Amino acid sequence: MNIFHPRTLVIHPGFKDLEEFILSIPERFDNNEGTVIHKGRNELRTMEYNGRKFVVKSFHAPNFINRFVYGIFRPSKAKRSYDHAEMLLKIGVGTPQPVGYMNIRSGGLFDRSYYVSCESTCPYIYQNLFEQKFEYEEEVLRAIGRTTAVLHEHGYAHKDYGRANILFQKVPDGIKLEIVDLNRMAIGPLDIKAGCKNFERLPATPQMHRWMAEEYAKARGFDAEKCFELMVAYRSTQPGKIDNRY
Structure with missing residues (x-):
């Protein structure tokens, strides 16, 4: 982990082999890898890794005040996405299988976050x-x-x-x-x-x-x-x- 850009990584127990892939997501976005399926404040891409397809959501960097808020008082949007997906599956509501999420800090403040799920089969x-x-x-x-x-x-x-x-x-x-x-x-x-x-x-x-x-x-x-x-x-x-x- 880069000491100046520490990362918090959480991976679902069934996808521990994807640690290298998730850690490489920021660089993959920088290199325009994958297929963009939505681009607005946040960006959504499908990516393939070792023959499996995933959907990766990159959340936009928050404003200066929220860099403090998300770093201390509130969970990141990526963490909430992961936790809520787990919650829905537990009560029998369908959602793409959550794979993991990653938060990145910069200069001691919250910077970016990414959420990864399996690709849905619903067309x-x-x-x-x-x-x-x-x-x-x-x-x-x-x-x-x-x-x-x-x-x-x-x-x-x-x-x-x-x-x-x-x-x-x-x-x-x-x-x-x-x-x-x-x-x-x-x-x-x-x-x-x-x-x-x-x-x-x-x-x-x-x-x-x-x-x-x-x-x-x-x-x-x-x-x-x-x-x-x-x-x-x-x-x-x-x-x-x-x-x-x-």
Whole structure:
């Protein structure tokens, strides 16, 4: 470890052979290795190592004040992503298998962090429901209602529950769902209003809301019609809302 850029490395027990790979991630990013799948404040790339594919998320360097905050008072976004993934898997909610994370300090202050997971096998995201027709669309929406209910019953709410962060795939025994982008999670009790509000960033037609509301209400012991009304109402408050299909 470089004394001027100390690194904190955590690796899942099943992936201890990837230590060299994870330690080399900053240099791999600098050399533009892998395939970029998202680039904004944070950058997401797929990378291959020893015949296996992984998704690596590089979190942007925080501002000066947050370099103190993340270094002392708050866990890094990479650590939160890893911990939340472990948490979801324990309660039976799908998410790509977490592999590990690394924090890097510079000059005694927090600098950068990276989160590594296995690549998901799910070929579609929620947004695709608005771009093409799926014969099993109802199954997907009902699965989302049930899965969200499991999260909420355990007191977890995804704070960026949007169209790109729900992955799905049709499998022989139903629908496989995976939730991604887990660094921002609220933890605490969710009543019917807070629970239904958590759907507000998901575009939906009335029928789509109906399917999600029915399964969500059934799983949590709520009134389905009330859940439907709340989901529609909360969605209508979103700025620039356009829920056009295909």
